[in-house]
Amino acid sequence: MTRDIRFTLVGLGNIGRNLLDILVHRQEAIARDYGLRFVLVGAADSSGAALDPAGLDMAAIRDHKLVRRGVATLPGVGRAGMSALEMVRAVTADVLVEAAPTNLQSGQPGLDCVRAALDAGHHVVMADKGPLVLAFDDLMAQARAAERRLAFSGTVAGGLPTVNIGVRDLAGSGVERVEGIFNGTTNYILTRMEAEGLSYAEALQGAQAAGIAEADPTLDVDGWDAANKLIIIANSVLRRPTTLEDVTVEGIRALTLDDLAAARAGGKVIKLLALAKRMGDDYALSVRPTALPKDHPMARTGMWDMGVVYHTDYMGVISAVIEAEGPVATSAAVLRDMINLYAAS
Numbered sequence: 001m002t003r004d005i006r007f008t009l010v011g012l013g014n015i016g017r018n019l020l021d022i023l024v025h026r027q028e029a030i031a032r033d034y035g036l037r038f039v040l041v042g043a044a045d046s047s048g049a050a051l052d053p054a055g056l057d058m059a060a061i062r063d064h065k066l067v068r069r070g071v072a073t074l075p076g077v078g079r080a081g082m083s084a085l086e087m088v089r090a091v092t093a094d095v096l097v098e099a100a101p102t103n104l105q106s107g108q109p110g111l112d113c114v115r116a117a118l119d120a121g122h123h124v125v126m127a128d129k130g131p132l133v134l135a136f137d138d139l140m141a142q143a144r145a146a147e148r149r150l151a152f153s154g155t156v157a158g159g160l161p162t163v164n165i166g167v168r169d170l171a172g173s174g175v176e177r178v179e180g181i182f183n184g185t186t187n188y189i190l191t192r193m194e195a196e197g198l199s200y201a202e203a204l205q206g207a208q209a210a211g212i213a214e215a216d217p218t219l220d221v222d223g224w225d226a227a228n229k230l231i232i233i234a235n236s237v238l239r240r241p242t243t244l245e246d247v248t249v250e251g252i253r254a255l256t257l258d259d260l261a262a263a264r265a266g267g268k269v270i271k272l273l274a275l276a277k278r279m280g281d282d283y284a285l286s287v288r289p290t291a292l293p294k295d296h297p298m299a300r301t302g303m304w305d306m307g308v309v310y311h312t313d314y315m316g317v318i319s320a321v322i323e324a325e326g327p328v329a330t331s332a333a334v335l336r337d338m339i340n341l342y343a344a345s
């Protein structure tokens with residue numbers, strides 16, 4: 001017996017579009033392995049929305065977006081000007097997938113969509129960090145009150161199961177220290193500076209040419225993106241109500257090849273490390289360039305890698321590293337969450 005799971009999707013960019021692509025390719029395997037069939041009943045991008053309670057054609061939407069057309073222009077099902085929030089409220093669904101752009105000022109449009117979906121009794125899967133960074137406790141409380149689940153394993157280093165290891169697999173053990181390489185762009189830059197002797201400016205240009213750094217790289221290179229991910233880990237894994245004010249943040253912009261050479265002379269490698277370190281009953285939280293011994297698991301990460309190390313009281317030291325080029329692994333993490341809403345309950 002295959003169970004139909006109706007879902008809505010807000011945001012049809014790299015993450016949303018690749019999610020549809022994975023679903024098109026994996027739907028049969030998912031039905032066979034988990035007894036689930038995901039049916040897309042609503043989708044929204046910046047042009048408007050598309051709705052069909054009987055199920056939208058996911059391959060057609062993927063192809064429509066690949067040629068940069070808005071879902072509002074889809075024949076028969078498109079609704080020009082319908083907002084994502086109106087779409088979420090208009091449909092009957094089991095799950096909202098929220099993959100809208102990250103907005104760290106207001107959390108919108110994702111935040112209102114997540115709240116509306118929980119209100120309507122939908123589970124929520126998020127790729128967008130914004131609402132979690134701004135309103136973690138509120139959203140978790142709302143999800144608990146609605147007896148719905150809010151999953152976000154793709155928000156901290158994409159496919160790397162950073163959140164899942166911390167929340168699920170360390171159950172019952174205490175965390176003494178978390179060390180993370182949570183930002184791919186800065187790890188790409190630092191790895192190329194170290195391995196190829198490129199200057200910071202040259203390595204940044206390389207990251208921009210590879211499509212992994214924005215024209216304005218501030219969020220990445222000044223450490224804010226890694227800090228936002230650390231905030232999510234602090235709130236979810238460490239259960240410490242945390243905002244950006246609690247994190248000391250320093251980026252990599254000022255690093256020179258001389259700094260790297262000095263570290264190398266001491267047998268170390270400089271990485272942008274997100275760190276949560278237990279201090280008595282609390283944790284000290286920081287993101288800063290850190291010289292790590294060459295054999296540290298995070299020192300060994302390559303230019304397409306991100307990683308995490310959990311130092312625990314009873315479970316030893318657990319490290320995980322992902323090597324993933326491009327955003328597809330995050331879409332796969334969204335799918336992992338969608339399946340686990342049902343497979344794990």
Ligand SMILES: NC(=O)c1ccc[n+]([C@@H]2O[C@H](COP(=O)([O-])OP(=O)(O)OC[C@H]3O[C@@H](n4cnc5c(N)ncnc54)[C@H](OP(=O)(O)O)[C@@H]3O)[C@@H](O)[C@H]2O)c1
Pocket residue numbers: 010011012013014015016044045046047070083084099100101102103109127128129130154155158326327328330
């Ligand atoms: N890319 C990654 O590797 C990665 C990794 C982890 C997390 N994330 C997070 O995942 C989210 C999506 O990332 P992405 O790379 O897919 O971004 P993206 O390529 O920029 O796509 C954003 C999508 O959101 C749509 N959108 C913009 N404003 C909207 C609005 N007001 N209402 C509804 N839809 C709106 C855009 O519409 P149009 O198509 O019409 O422009 C586009 O489809 C972001 O929050 C990002 O931080 C991304």
